[in-house]
Protein backbone atom coordinates (compact mmCIF):
# COMPACT_ATOMS: atom_id res chain seq x y z
CA UNK A 249 0.00 0.00 0.00
CA UNK A 250 1.61 3.24 -1.06
CA UNK A 251 -0.79 6.08 -0.32
CA UNK A 252 -3.80 6.19 1.94
CA UNK A 253 -4.03 9.94 2.39
CA UNK A 254 -6.31 12.15 0.32
CA UNK A 255 -4.52 13.69 -2.64
CA UNK A 256 -3.88 17.41 -2.77
CA UNK A 257 -6.95 18.70 -4.56
CA UNK A 258 -6.50 21.04 -7.54
CA UNK A 259 -8.78 23.95 -8.28
CA UNK A 260 -11.73 23.31 -10.55
CA UNK A 261 -10.97 26.17 -12.91
CA UNK A 262 -8.67 24.04 -15.06
CA UNK A 263 -11.76 22.34 -16.43
CA UNK A 264 -13.81 23.95 -19.18
CA UNK A 265 -17.12 22.63 -17.92
CA UNK A 266 -17.79 21.49 -14.38
CA UNK A 267 -21.58 21.85 -14.34
CA UNK A 268 -23.27 18.91 -12.61
CA UNK A 269 -24.15 16.34 -15.24
CA UNK A 270 -27.61 14.81 -15.40
CA UNK A 271 -28.18 11.40 -16.91
CA UNK A 272 -30.81 10.22 -19.41
CA UNK A 273 -31.78 6.69 -20.44
CA UNK A 274 -30.97 5.43 -23.93
CA UNK A 275 -34.62 4.37 -24.20
CA UNK A 276 -35.95 7.80 -23.25
CA UNK A 277 -38.62 6.71 -20.77
CA UNK A 278 -36.84 6.59 -17.41
CA UNK A 279 -36.43 9.48 -14.95
CA UNK A 280 -33.52 11.88 -15.48
CA UNK A 281 -31.10 11.29 -12.59
CA UNK A 282 -27.96 12.70 -10.99
CA UNK A 283 -24.71 10.78 -10.56
CA UNK A 284 -25.42 9.16 -7.17
CA UNK A 285 -28.81 7.88 -8.28
CA UNK A 286 -27.36 6.51 -11.50
CA UNK A 287 -24.63 4.83 -9.45
CA UNK A 288 -27.19 2.96 -7.34
CA UNK A 289 -29.73 2.39 -10.12
CA UNK A 290 -27.63 0.39 -12.59
CA UNK A 291 -30.00 -0.38 -15.46
CA UNK A 292 -32.61 2.34 -16.13
CA UNK A 293 -36.21 1.49 -15.22
CA UNK A 294 -37.17 1.39 -18.93
CA UNK A 295 -34.48 -1.23 -19.62
CA UNK A 296 -32.10 1.35 -21.12
CA UNK A 297 -28.65 2.47 -20.04
CA UNK A 298 -27.88 5.84 -18.52
CA UNK A 299 -25.63 8.33 -20.34
CA UNK A 300 -24.79 11.94 -19.46
CA UNK A 301 -27.07 14.58 -20.95
CA UNK A 302 -23.99 16.40 -22.30
CA UNK A 303 -20.35 15.45 -22.69
CA UNK A 304 -17.97 17.39 -20.44
CA UNK A 305 -14.93 18.72 -22.34
CA UNK A 306 -11.31 18.90 -21.23
CA UNK A 307 -9.15 21.61 -22.77
CA UNK A 308 -6.03 20.77 -24.78
CA UNK A 309 -3.90 22.33 -22.01
CA UNK A 310 -5.52 20.10 -19.41
CA UNK A 311 -4.90 16.99 -21.52
CA UNK A 312 -1.29 17.99 -22.23
CA UNK A 313 -0.83 18.54 -18.49
CA UNK A 314 -1.72 14.91 -17.75
CA UNK A 315 1.63 13.69 -19.10
CA UNK A 316 3.77 12.45 -16.23
CA UNK A 317 1.14 13.19 -13.56
CA UNK A 318 0.17 10.54 -11.00
CA UNK A 319 -2.71 8.32 -12.12
CA UNK A 320 -4.94 9.44 -9.26
CA UNK A 321 -4.57 13.08 -10.25
CA UNK A 322 -5.67 12.38 -13.83
CA UNK A 323 -8.54 10.27 -12.49
CA UNK A 324 -9.77 13.17 -10.38
CA UNK A 325 -9.78 15.54 -13.38
CA UNK A 326 -11.55 13.07 -15.67
CA UNK A 327 -14.13 11.72 -13.22
CA UNK A 328 -15.07 14.90 -11.35
CA UNK A 329 -17.13 16.48 -14.18
CA UNK A 330 -19.33 13.37 -14.25
CA UNK A 331 -19.92 13.46 -10.50
CA UNK A 332 -20.61 17.18 -10.22
CA UNK A 333 -21.72 18.30 -6.79
CA UNK A 334 -23.13 14.91 -5.77
CA UNK A 335 -19.94 13.98 -3.92
CA UNK A 336 -17.52 16.54 -2.50
CA UNK A 337 -14.23 17.02 -4.28
CA UNK A 338 -12.33 16.04 -1.15
CA UNK A 339 -14.27 12.81 -0.63
CA UNK A 340 -13.85 11.89 -4.29
CA UNK A 341 -10.11 12.54 -4.09
CA UNK A 342 -9.81 10.38 -0.97
CA UNK A 343 -11.68 7.49 -2.61
CA UNK A 344 -9.61 7.71 -5.79
CA UNK A 345 -6.40 7.79 -3.76
CA UNK A 346 -7.39 4.68 -1.79
CA UNK A 347 -8.70 2.81 -4.85
CA UNK A 348 -5.37 2.92 -6.68
CA UNK A 349 -3.00 2.76 -3.72
CA UNK A 350 -3.17 -1.04 -3.66
CA UNK A 351 -2.23 -1.61 -7.31
CA UNK A 352 0.93 -3.63 -7.89
CA UNK A 353 2.51 -1.07 -10.24
CA UNK A 354 3.27 2.53 -9.20
CA UNK A 355 1.97 3.84 -12.55
CA UNK A 356 -1.30 1.87 -12.00
CA UNK A 357 -1.72 1.30 -15.78
CA UNK A 358 1.79 1.28 -17.31
CA UNK A 359 2.52 1.34 -21.06
CA UNK A 360 4.94 -1.20 -22.51
CA UNK A 361 6.34 -0.88 -26.04
CA UNK A 362 6.20 -4.15 -28.00
CA UNK A 363 7.07 -2.91 -31.51
CA UNK A 364 7.82 0.39 -33.26
CA UNK A 365 4.83 2.67 -32.60
CA UNK A 366 2.90 -0.20 -30.92
CA UNK A 367 2.25 -0.33 -27.17
CA UNK A 368 0.48 -2.52 -24.65
CA UNK A 369 -1.44 -0.72 -21.90
CA UNK A 370 -1.27 -3.03 -18.89
CA UNK A 371 -4.57 -2.80 -17.03
CA UNK A 372 -4.06 -5.90 -14.88
CA UNK A 373 -2.09 -4.69 -11.88
CA UNK A 374 -5.10 -4.59 -9.56
CA UNK A 375 -6.01 -7.21 -6.93
CA UNK A 376 -7.71 -9.71 -9.29
CA UNK A 377 -5.36 -9.30 -12.27
CA UNK A 378 -7.99 -7.93 -14.69
CA UNK A 379 -8.85 -4.50 -16.08
CA UNK A 380 -12.12 -4.67 -14.13
CA UNK A 381 -10.23 -3.76 -10.94
CA UNK A 382 -9.50 -0.27 -12.24
CA UNK A 383 -13.20 0.64 -12.14
CA UNK A 384 -14.38 -1.78 -9.48
CA UNK A 385 -11.95 -0.61 -6.77
CA UNK A 386 -13.43 2.86 -7.11
CA UNK A 387 -17.03 1.71 -7.59
CA UNK A 388 -17.00 -0.22 -4.28
CA UNK A 389 -15.92 2.91 -2.43
CA UNK A 390 -18.35 5.21 -4.26
CA UNK A 391 -21.32 2.94 -3.55
CA UNK A 392 -20.40 2.51 0.09
CA UNK A 393 -20.03 6.28 0.41
CA UNK A 394 -23.46 7.03 -1.10
CA UNK A 395 -25.21 4.19 0.80
CA UNK A 396 -23.71 5.39 4.08
CA UNK A 397 -24.73 9.00 3.41
CA UNK A 398 -28.29 7.86 2.70
CA UNK A 399 -28.47 5.23 5.45
CA UNK A 400 -29.37 2.57 2.85
CA UNK A 401 -28.39 -1.00 2.02
CA UNK A 402 -28.19 -2.59 -1.44
CA UNK A 403 -28.20 -6.01 -3.03
CA UNK A 404 -25.69 -6.11 -5.84
CA UNK A 405 -26.18 -8.62 -8.61
CA UNK A 406 -23.55 -9.03 -11.31
CA UNK A 407 -23.29 -11.21 -14.41
CA UNK A 408 -19.83 -12.37 -15.37
CA UNK A 409 -18.00 -14.27 -18.06
CA UNK A 410 -15.17 -14.57 -15.55
CA UNK A 411 -13.49 -11.30 -14.62
CA UNK A 412 -16.21 -8.89 -13.49
CA UNK A 413 -17.33 -11.40 -10.85
CA UNK A 414 -13.96 -11.75 -9.12
CA UNK A 415 -13.23 -8.02 -9.29
CA UNK A 416 -16.68 -7.14 -7.90
CA UNK A 417 -16.38 -9.64 -5.06
CA UNK A 418 -12.94 -8.29 -4.19
CA UNK A 419 -14.33 -4.73 -4.14
CA UNK A 420 -17.41 -5.53 -2.03
CA UNK A 421 -16.39 -8.48 0.19
CA UNK A 422 -17.10 -7.75 3.85
CA UNK A 423 -18.84 -4.44 3.14
CA UNK A 424 -21.57 -3.97 5.73
CA UNK A 425 -24.11 -2.23 3.48
CA UNK A 426 -24.12 -4.67 0.56
CA UNK A 427 -24.72 -8.29 -0.31
CA UNK A 428 -23.17 -9.33 -3.59
CA UNK A 429 -24.51 -12.09 -5.85
CA UNK A 430 -22.49 -13.06 -8.90
CA UNK A 431 -23.96 -15.16 -11.73
CA UNK A 432 -21.33 -17.03 -13.74
CA UNK A 433 -21.66 -19.64 -16.52
CA UNK A 434 -20.81 -23.01 -14.96
CA UNK A 435 -17.74 -24.63 -16.56
CA UNK A 436 -17.05 -21.68 -18.86
CA UNK A 437 -14.55 -19.70 -16.74
CA UNK A 438 -10.92 -20.50 -15.95
CA UNK A 439 -10.00 -22.21 -12.64
CA UNK A 440 -8.36 -19.03 -11.37
CA UNK A 441 -11.43 -16.95 -12.27
CA UNK A 442 -13.78 -19.45 -10.58
CA UNK A 443 -11.69 -19.62 -7.42
CA UNK A 444 -11.59 -15.82 -7.17
CA UNK A 445 -15.39 -16.00 -6.93
CA UNK A 446 -15.83 -19.14 -4.85
CA UNK A 447 -13.11 -18.97 -2.17
CA UNK A 448 -13.89 -15.66 -0.37
CA UNK A 449 -15.41 -16.53 3.00
CA UNK A 450 -17.24 -13.29 3.82
CA UNK A 451 -20.94 -13.79 4.55
CA UNK A 452 -22.04 -11.07 2.09
CA UNK A 453 -20.54 -12.92 -0.91
CA UNK A 454 -22.74 -15.31 -2.92
CA UNK A 455 -21.54 -17.00 -6.11
CA UNK A 456 -24.09 -18.74 -8.32
CA UNK A 457 -22.93 -21.12 -11.09
CA UNK A 458 -25.63 -21.15 -13.76
CA UNK A 459 -26.13 -23.79 -16.41
CA UNK A 460 -25.86 -21.55 -19.48
CA UNK A 461 -23.73 -18.87 -21.09
CA UNK A 462 -22.74 -15.35 -20.04
CA UNK A 463 -25.53 -14.03 -22.28
CA UNK A 464 -28.03 -16.10 -20.22
CA UNK A 465 -26.60 -14.62 -17.00
CA UNK A 466 -26.82 -11.07 -18.37
CA UNK A 467 -30.37 -11.56 -19.69
CA UNK A 468 -31.48 -12.82 -16.26
CA UNK A 469 -29.77 -9.85 -14.61
CA UNK A 470 -31.52 -7.36 -16.91
CA UNK A 471 -34.82 -9.14 -16.24
CA UNK A 472 -34.33 -8.54 -12.50
CA UNK A 473 -33.80 -4.84 -13.11
CA UNK A 474 -37.07 -4.53 -15.03
CA UNK A 475 -39.01 -6.61 -12.44
CA UNK A 476 -39.92 -3.56 -10.38
CA UNK A 477 -41.27 -5.36 -7.29
CA UNK A 478 -38.15 -7.52 -6.95
CA UNK A 479 -35.85 -4.63 -7.72
CA UNK A 480 -37.40 -2.46 -5.02
CA UNK A 481 -37.67 -5.19 -2.44
CA UNK A 482 -33.98 -6.13 -2.52
CA UNK A 483 -32.78 -2.60 -3.34
CA UNK A 484 -31.08 -3.97 -6.43
CA UNK A 485 -27.85 -2.39 -7.65
CA UNK A 486 -25.55 -3.38 -10.51
CA UNK A 487 -21.80 -3.47 -11.00
CA UNK A 488 -21.61 -4.52 -14.63
CA UNK A 489 -20.69 -1.91 -17.20
CA UNK A 490 -24.39 -1.14 -17.56
CA UNK A 491 -23.53 1.01 -14.50
CA UNK A 492 -22.28 4.34 -15.84
CA UNK A 493 -19.74 4.72 -13.02
CA UNK A 494 -17.87 1.68 -14.40
CA UNK A 495 -17.44 3.38 -17.76
CA UNK A 496 -16.30 6.68 -16.27
CA UNK A 497 -13.53 5.07 -14.27
CA UNK A 498 -12.33 3.29 -17.43
CA UNK A 499 -12.12 6.57 -19.39
CA UNK A 500 -9.17 7.64 -17.23
CA UNK A 501 -6.59 5.25 -18.67
CA UNK A 502 -7.25 6.41 -22.24
CA UNK A 503 -6.19 9.91 -21.16
CA UNK A 504 -3.21 8.57 -19.20
CA UNK A 505 -1.94 6.59 -22.19
CA UNK A 506 -2.83 9.28 -24.71
CA UNK A 507 -1.01 12.04 -22.86
CA UNK A 508 2.03 9.82 -22.31
CA UNK A 509 2.26 9.29 -26.09
CA UNK A 510 1.90 12.93 -27.08
CA UNK A 511 -1.83 13.77 -27.07
CA UNK A 512 -3.33 16.25 -27.66
CA UNK A 513 -0.52 17.19 -30.08
CA UNK A 514 -0.94 13.98 -32.06
CA UNK A 515 -3.77 11.46 -32.35
CA UNK A 516 -3.57 7.98 -30.83
CA UNK A 517 -5.34 4.74 -31.84
CA UNK A 518 -6.53 2.02 -29.47
CA UNK A 519 -7.31 -1.65 -30.10
CA UNK A 520 -9.57 -3.13 -27.45
CA UNK A 521 -10.34 -6.83 -26.81
CA UNK A 522 -14.11 -6.54 -26.74
CA UNK A 523 -17.10 -8.41 -25.34
CA UNK A 524 -19.72 -6.31 -23.58
CA UNK A 525 -18.40 -3.14 -25.34
CA UNK A 526 -17.80 -1.29 -22.04
CA UNK A 527 -14.05 -0.85 -22.31
CA UNK A 528 -14.06 0.46 -25.87
CA UNK A 529 -17.07 2.66 -25.12
CA UNK A 530 -14.88 4.34 -22.48
CA UNK A 531 -12.50 5.20 -25.36
CA UNK A 532 -15.40 6.74 -27.27
CA UNK A 533 -16.23 8.82 -24.19
CA UNK A 534 -12.61 9.98 -23.95
CA UNK A 535 -12.88 11.13 -27.57
CA UNK A 536 -16.11 13.02 -26.80
CA UNK A 537 -14.25 14.74 -23.95
CA UNK A 538 -11.50 15.95 -26.26
CA UNK A 539 -8.85 13.21 -26.52
CA UNK A 540 -7.74 13.04 -30.18
CA UNK A 541 -8.30 9.39 -31.14
CA UNK A 542 -7.60 8.31 -34.71
CA UNK A 543 -9.25 4.86 -34.60
CA UNK A 544 -10.95 2.71 -31.98
CA UNK A 545 -10.49 -0.89 -33.09
CA UNK A 546 -12.84 -3.57 -31.80
CA UNK A 547 -11.02 -6.91 -31.45
CA UNK A 548 -13.26 -9.97 -31.11
CA UNK A 549 -12.73 -13.71 -30.78
CA UNK A 550 -15.00 -16.21 -32.61
CA UNK A 551 -17.95 -14.53 -30.89
CA UNK A 552 -17.74 -11.81 -33.50
CA UNK A 553 -21.16 -10.14 -33.54
CA UNK A 554 -19.61 -6.66 -33.48
CA UNK A 555 -17.15 -7.37 -36.30
CA UNK A 556 -20.04 -8.72 -38.41
CA UNK A 557 -22.16 -5.67 -37.61
CA UNK A 558 -19.47 -3.29 -38.79
CA UNK A 559 -19.05 -5.36 -41.96
CA UNK A 560 -22.68 -5.72 -43.04
CA UNK A 561 -24.81 -3.53 -40.76
CA UNK A 562 -26.77 -6.46 -39.30
CA UNK A 563 -26.57 -6.94 -35.52
CA UNK A 564 -27.44 -10.63 -35.30
CA UNK A 565 -26.97 -12.90 -32.29
CA UNK A 566 -25.72 -16.46 -32.74
CA UNK A 567 -24.97 -19.14 -30.13
CA UNK A 568 -21.99 -18.36 -27.87
CA UNK A 569 -18.91 -20.39 -28.84
CA UNK A 570 -16.53 -21.33 -25.98
CA UNK A 571 -12.95 -20.12 -26.64
CA UNK A 572 -9.58 -19.82 -24.87
CA UNK A 573 -10.50 -16.16 -24.22
CA UNK A 574 -13.61 -16.96 -22.14
CA UNK A 575 -14.19 -13.45 -20.81
CA UNK A 576 -15.02 -12.37 -24.37
CA UNK A 577 -17.46 -15.21 -25.02
CA UNK A 578 -20.36 -12.79 -25.37
CA UNK A 579 -22.86 -12.23 -28.16
CA UNK A 580 -25.08 -9.51 -26.72
CA UNK A 581 -22.84 -6.49 -26.12
CA UNK A 582 -24.80 -4.33 -23.67
CA UNK A 583 -22.90 -1.11 -24.11
CA UNK A 584 -23.35 -1.09 -27.87
CA UNK A 585 -26.75 0.38 -26.98
CA UNK A 586 -25.01 3.50 -25.68
CA UNK A 587 -23.24 3.97 -29.03
CA UNK A 588 -26.46 3.27 -30.91
CA UNK A 589 -28.12 6.04 -28.92
CA UNK A 590 -25.41 8.49 -30.02
CA UNK A 591 -25.50 7.56 -33.71
CA UNK A 592 -29.32 7.72 -33.78
CA UNK A 593 -29.34 11.37 -32.70
CA UNK A 594 -30.10 10.42 -29.06
CA UNK A 595 -33.60 9.33 -30.06
CA UNK A 596 -34.88 6.92 -27.39
CA UNK A 597 -37.82 5.82 -29.55
CA UNK A 598 -35.48 4.48 -32.22
CA UNK A 599 -33.45 2.58 -29.62
CA UNK A 600 -36.64 1.07 -28.13
CA UNK A 601 -37.62 -0.12 -31.57
CA UNK A 602 -34.18 -1.67 -32.30
CA UNK A 603 -34.09 -3.40 -28.91
CA UNK A 604 -37.63 -4.73 -29.32
CA UNK A 605 -36.61 -6.23 -32.68
CA UNK A 606 -33.52 -7.75 -31.06
CA UNK A 607 -35.50 -9.45 -28.32
CA UNK A 608 -38.21 -10.66 -30.73
CA UNK A 609 -36.05 -11.95 -33.57
CA UNK A 610 -32.45 -11.90 -32.33
CA UNK A 611 -31.42 -9.29 -34.92
CA UNK A 612 -31.82 -5.79 -36.28
CA UNK A 613 -30.40 -3.92 -39.28
CA UNK A 614 -28.69 -0.56 -38.95
CA UNK A 615 -29.74 2.18 -41.36
CA UNK A 616 -27.06 3.66 -43.61
CA UNK A 617 -26.42 6.89 -41.68
CA UNK A 618 -25.91 5.36 -38.20
CA UNK A 619 -23.74 2.61 -39.67
CA UNK A 620 -21.61 5.22 -41.44
CA UNK A 621 -21.32 7.20 -38.20
CA UNK A 622 -20.08 4.09 -36.36
CA UNK A 623 -17.58 3.33 -39.12
CA UNK A 624 -16.26 6.90 -38.87
CA UNK A 625 -14.75 6.20 -35.47
CA UNK A 626 -14.51 2.42 -35.19
CA UNK A 627 -12.95 -0.49 -37.07
CA UNK A 628 -13.21 -4.15 -36.13
CA UNK A 629 -11.26 -7.35 -36.57
CA UNK A 630 -11.50 -10.92 -35.33
CA UNK A 631 -8.97 -13.49 -34.15
CA UNK A 632 -9.53 -17.25 -34.16
CA UNK A 633 -8.23 -19.81 -31.65
CA UNK A 634 -5.13 -20.82 -33.63
CA UNK A 635 -4.22 -17.17 -34.27
CA UNK A 636 -4.62 -16.35 -30.58
CA UNK A 637 -2.24 -19.15 -29.58
CA UNK A 638 0.20 -18.27 -32.38
CA UNK A 639 0.26 -14.62 -31.28
CA UNK A 640 1.10 -15.63 -27.70
CA UNK A 641 3.92 -17.92 -28.89
CA UNK A 642 5.39 -15.52 -31.48
CA UNK A 643 5.24 -12.44 -29.23
CA UNK A 644 7.05 -14.31 -26.45
CA UNK A 645 9.67 -15.61 -28.87
CA UNK A 646 10.27 -12.29 -30.61
CA UNK A 647 9.93 -9.80 -27.74
CA UNK A 648 10.02 -11.78 -24.49
CA UNK A 649 6.55 -10.38 -23.60
CA UNK A 650 3.97 -12.86 -22.29
CA UNK A 651 0.38 -12.13 -23.33
CA UNK A 652 -2.89 -13.46 -21.96
CA UNK A 653 -5.29 -14.80 -24.61
CA UNK A 654 -7.55 -11.71 -24.54
CA UNK A 655 -4.67 -9.30 -25.04
CA UNK A 656 -3.28 -11.59 -27.75
CA UNK A 657 -6.53 -11.09 -29.67
CA UNK A 658 -6.07 -7.33 -29.41
CA UNK A 659 -2.46 -7.49 -30.54
CA UNK A 660 -3.27 -9.79 -33.47
CA UNK A 661 -6.01 -7.46 -34.69
CA UNK A 662 -3.73 -4.42 -34.24
CA UNK A 663 -1.01 -6.14 -36.27
CA UNK A 664 -3.41 -6.57 -39.22
CA UNK A 665 -4.00 -2.81 -39.45
CA UNK A 666 -2.57 -0.65 -42.23
CA UNK A 667 0.50 1.38 -41.21
CA UNK A 668 -0.22 4.75 -39.61
CA UNK A 669 1.75 7.51 -37.91
CA UNK A 670 -0.58 7.38 -34.91
CA UNK A 671 0.78 5.20 -32.10
CA UNK A 672 -1.37 2.09 -31.57
CA UNK A 673 -2.18 1.15 -27.98
CA UNK A 674 -3.49 -2.37 -27.34
CA UNK A 675 -5.38 -2.67 -24.07
CA UNK A 676 -3.97 -5.58 -22.02
CA UNK A 677 -7.11 -6.62 -20.20
CA UNK A 678 -5.89 -9.54 -18.10
CA UNK A 679 -2.71 -10.98 -16.59
CA UNK A 680 -1.58 -14.21 -18.28
CA UNK A 681 -1.63 -16.04 -14.92
CA UNK A 682 -5.45 -15.95 -14.98
CA UNK A 683 -5.36 -18.34 -17.96
CA UNK A 684 -2.32 -20.56 -17.29
CA UNK A 685 -3.59 -23.61 -19.22
CA UNK A 686 -4.25 -21.68 -22.43
CA UNK A 687 -0.98 -19.74 -22.17
CA UNK A 688 1.08 -22.87 -21.46
CA UNK A 689 -0.55 -24.75 -24.33
CA UNK A 690 0.29 -21.85 -26.66
CA UNK A 691 3.91 -21.20 -25.73
CA UNK A 692 5.11 -23.80 -23.20
CA UNK A 693 5.46 -21.26 -20.37
CA UNK A 694 3.12 -21.53 -17.38
CA UNK A 695 2.70 -18.06 -15.87
CA UNK A 696 2.79 -17.98 -12.07
CA UNK A 697 0.22 -16.22 -9.92
CA UNK A 698 1.51 -13.45 -7.63
CA UNK A 699 2.33 -15.20 -4.31
CA UNK A 700 -0.53 -13.52 -2.41
CA UNK A 701 -3.08 -15.18 -4.73
CA UNK A 702 -1.58 -18.69 -4.46
CA UNK A 703 -3.48 -19.77 -1.29
CA UNK A 704 -6.86 -19.54 -3.04
CA UNK A 705 -5.84 -22.33 -5.42
CA UNK A 706 -6.10 -24.85 -2.57
CA UNK A 707 -8.80 -23.15 -0.45
CA UNK A 708 -12.29 -24.69 -0.11
CA UNK A 709 -14.82 -23.45 -2.65
CA UNK A 710 -18.36 -22.29 -1.84
CA UNK A 711 -20.96 -21.70 -4.53
CA UNK A 712 -24.53 -22.65 -5.48
CA UNK A 713 -25.34 -24.37 -8.76
CA UNK A 714 -28.62 -23.23 -10.29
CA UNK A 715 -30.58 -23.47 -13.52
CA UNK A 716 -30.57 -20.32 -15.65
CA UNK A 717 -34.11 -19.50 -14.53
CA UNK A 718 -34.81 -15.97 -13.30
CA UNK A 719 -37.70 -16.81 -10.95
CA UNK A 720 -35.67 -19.38 -9.01
CA UNK A 721 -32.66 -17.10 -8.80
CA UNK A 722 -34.81 -14.21 -7.55
CA UNK A 723 -36.29 -16.49 -4.85
CA UNK A 724 -32.79 -17.56 -3.81
CA UNK A 725 -31.70 -13.92 -3.55
CA UNK A 726 -34.83 -12.99 -1.59
CA UNK A 727 -34.10 -15.79 0.88
CA UNK A 728 -30.49 -14.75 1.31
CA UNK A 729 -30.14 -10.96 0.87
CA UNK A 730 -30.11 -8.90 4.02
CA UNK A 731 -31.63 -5.88 2.22
CA UNK A 732 -34.86 -7.75 1.28
CA UNK A 733 -37.71 -6.03 3.12
CA UNK A 734 -41.20 -6.49 1.73
CA UNK A 735 -43.47 -8.80 -0.25
CA UNK A 736 -42.89 -9.18 -3.96
CA UNK A 737 -45.40 -10.23 -6.59
Ligand SMILES: Cc1ncc(COP(=O)(O)O)c(C=O)c1O
Nearest residue numbers: 411522523524525526527575677
Ligand atom coordinates in the same frame (compact mmCIF):
# COMPACT_ATOMS: atom_id res chain seq x y z
C1 LIG B 1 -9.95 -10.09 -19.94
C2 LIG B 1 -11.06 -9.41 -20.65
N1 LIG B 1 -10.82 -8.87 -21.84
C3 LIG B 1 -11.78 -8.24 -22.53
C4 LIG B 1 -13.08 -8.15 -22.04
C5 LIG B 1 -14.10 -7.41 -22.84
O1 LIG B 1 -14.36 -6.16 -22.27
P1 LIG B 1 -15.77 -5.46 -22.51
O2 LIG B 1 -16.79 -6.40 -21.98
O3 LIG B 1 -15.69 -4.20 -21.75
O4 LIG B 1 -15.90 -5.28 -23.97
C6 LIG B 1 -13.37 -8.72 -20.81
C7 LIG B 1 -14.73 -8.69 -20.21
O5 LIG B 1 -15.35 -7.72 -20.07
C8 LIG B 1 -12.34 -9.33 -20.08
O6 LIG B 1 -12.56 -9.82 -18.86
Ligand SMILES: N[C@@H](CCOP(=O)(O)O)C(=O)O
Nearest residue numbers: 408409410411412488489575
Ligand atom coordinates in the same frame (compact mmCIF):
# COMPACT_ATOMS: atom_id res chain seq x y z
N1 LIG C 1 -16.13 -9.94 -19.67
C1 LIG C 1 -16.93 -9.60 -18.55
C2 LIG C 1 -18.39 -9.62 -18.89
C3 LIG C 1 -19.14 -8.58 -18.14
O1 LIG C 1 -18.69 -7.35 -18.54
P1 LIG C 1 -18.99 -5.99 -17.79
O2 LIG C 1 -17.81 -5.14 -18.15
O3 LIG C 1 -20.26 -5.50 -18.33
O4 LIG C 1 -19.08 -6.22 -16.32
C4 LIG C 1 -16.55 -10.50 -17.38
O5 LIG C 1 -15.40 -10.93 -17.35
O6 LIG C 1 -17.34 -10.78 -16.52
